[in-house]
Amino acid sequence: MTRRLFIPLLVLTAAMFAYAPIVIAQAPFESTMLLVQKIFYFHLPSWLVMFSAIAVCGIASAVYLFKADIRADRIAVSAAEIAVVFGAFGFVTGMLWGRKAWGVWWQWDARLTTALLLELILLAYLVLRRYGGPGSEKLAAGVALFGMADSAIVYKSVDWWRTVHPTTNVMTSLGRTSPEMYGAMLYCSVAFLMLFALLMIVRVGLENRRAELDQLFLAIEEQ
Amino acid sequence: MSMMRRLVALAFVLSMLVARLVAQPPATIEEFVPIDQLPPSEQLPGGVFVVIAYGFIWIAAMAYLGSIWRRLGRVQNEIETLRQRAETSQR
Numbered sequence: 001m002t003r004r005l006f007i008p009l010l011v012l013t014a015a016m017f018a019y020a021p022i023v024i025a026q027a028p029f030e031s032t033m034l035l036v037q038k039i040f041y042f043h044l045p046s047w048l049v050m051f052s053a054i055a056v057c058g059i060a061s062a063v064y065l066f067k068a069d070i071r072a073d074r075i076a077v078s079a080a081e082i083a084v085v086f087g088a089f090g091f092v093t094g095m096l097w098g099r100k101a102w103g104v105w106w107q108w109d110a111r112l113t114t115a116l117l118l119e120l121i122l123l124a125y126l127v128l129r130r131y132g133g134p135g136s137e138k139l140a141a142g143v144a145l146f147g148m149a150d151s152a153i154v155y156k157s158v159d160w161w162r163t164v165h166p167t168t169n170v171m172t173s174l175g176r177t178s179p180e181m182y183g184a185m186l187y188c189s190v191a192f193l194m195l196f197a198l199l200m201i202v203r204v205g206l207e208n209r210r211a212e213l214d215q216l217f218l219a220i221e222e223q
Numbered sequence: 224m225s226m227m228r229r230l231v232a233l234a235f236v237l238s239m240l241v242a243r244l245v246a247q248p249p250a251t252i253e254e255f256v257p258i259d260q261l262p263p264s265e266q267l268p269g270g271v272f273v274v275i276a277y278g279f280i281w282i283a284a285m286a287y288l289g290s291i292w293r294r295l296g297r298v299q300n301e302i303e304t305l306r307q308r309a310e311t312s313q314r
Contacts, residue, residue, distance in 0.1 A: 021277070036269035039276045046280070085287050093276040100272050195284070202291050209298045216305045223312060 002201050013198055016191040027184035036100040039093050041184055045192035046089035051151055052196060053083035054122070058148025061141035073137050074207035075200075076144055080125045082199050083147075086192075087119045102164055110161035114154045121147040 020041075030037035057079035063072035094112075095105045106112065121143060128140045158167045175182045 034269055036272050038273050042277060042280050085283070089280050089283065092279050096272045096276045100269055199288070199291070202288070202295070206291055206295050206298065209295060209302065213298055213302050213305070216302060216309070220305060220309055220312075223309070 006198070006201055009194060009198055009201075013191065013194040016187070016194065020188055020191055023184050023187050027181050028178060030181075033101050036097060039097040041188045042192075043090060043093040043097060044185060045189045046086050046093060048189055049192050049196045050083050050086040050090055051155070052193065053079045053086060054118070054144075054148055054151045056200070057083060057122075057125075057144050058151075061144035061148075065138065065141045065145075070211070073141070074204055074211065076141065077126075077129055078200055078203035078207055080122055080129075080144060080147075081203060082196060084119065084122045084126060086196075087115070087122065090115070091119070107164050109163040109165060110157040111154065111163045111165040114150065114157045118147060118150045118154050121150060 024038055024041045027038070027041070029035065057076045060072040060076035060079065063069050064076060098107065099105050125140050125143045125147065128136050128143060132139060155168065157163065158165050171182075171185075174185065
């Protein structure tokens with residue numbers, strides 16, 4: 001099923017990413033930030049993918065913890081790695097945008113600090129998986145649940161505390177104030193989510209192959 | 224010994240003074256300054272930031288995809304080697 005879906009998804013995602021600069025260029029300029037605001041069309045979808053990946057990682061970790069389903073663990077570790085990568089995209093684009101819009105590369109405000117903690121939790125998950133030794137899968141699954149809980153705090157941080165970062169109602173107001181900007185943002189979000197699906201297919205495939213390799217090792221040792 | 228202590232104390236005070244002077248915050252702007260009247264060092268080109276942001280995402284995404292592909296190839300090679308080894312041991 002996933003193999004049949006892979007090629008059409010790959011072609012469609014590549015086409016959407018190739019056309020994305022045109023969509024972004026055609027979107028209207030924001031009146032105060034002008035050109036640099038265009039980073040928004042890759043910045044927000046990066047975080048959207050990161051949050052989606054954390055949700056997948058957290059749910060799969062819970063399934064692994066409570067049902068001991070090894071396939072869920074493979075999905076969780078794949079999603080965690082992708083979440084770290086897209087989190088890095090979000091940080092780099094955000095810092096570039098912040099340098100121009102706020103005059104600083106970094107601000108220790110609630111949104112940025114909680115997001116950094118979330119990235120560190122996910123890095124801890126990966127380090128635990130890599131160097132934790134036997135049994136680290138269950139410990140890492142627990143860490144993933146903390147990461148999922150933190151993602152809700154990161155999302156709501158801009159509403160709960162006073163920060164320099166825009167609040168969560170930006171998206172709803174954007175739909176009313178500038179449907180063209182909203183359309184471009186939706187287009188990029190769909191493209192990023194498709195890229196996420198593609199990366200998940202390839203990354204889970206890698207975990208399946210690793211499991212196959214472990215089985216082969218065991219079979220040879222038994223001979 | 225006391226001379227040594229005095230010298231260390233003097234070096235400490237001097238280093239603190241130097242650090243204080245170096246860490247002086249820039250003079251704050253008291254009033255509104257239009258963006259086109261800012262000094263050139265403060266006028267950041269937005270286009271460069273946009274290009275860096277998009278370029279970084281494209282390159283990093285490709286590099287990540289490449290890293291998965293490389294790892295997949297390595298695992299595949301190991302599987303092939305093990306299969307061959309298993310076949311030879313069976314003979």
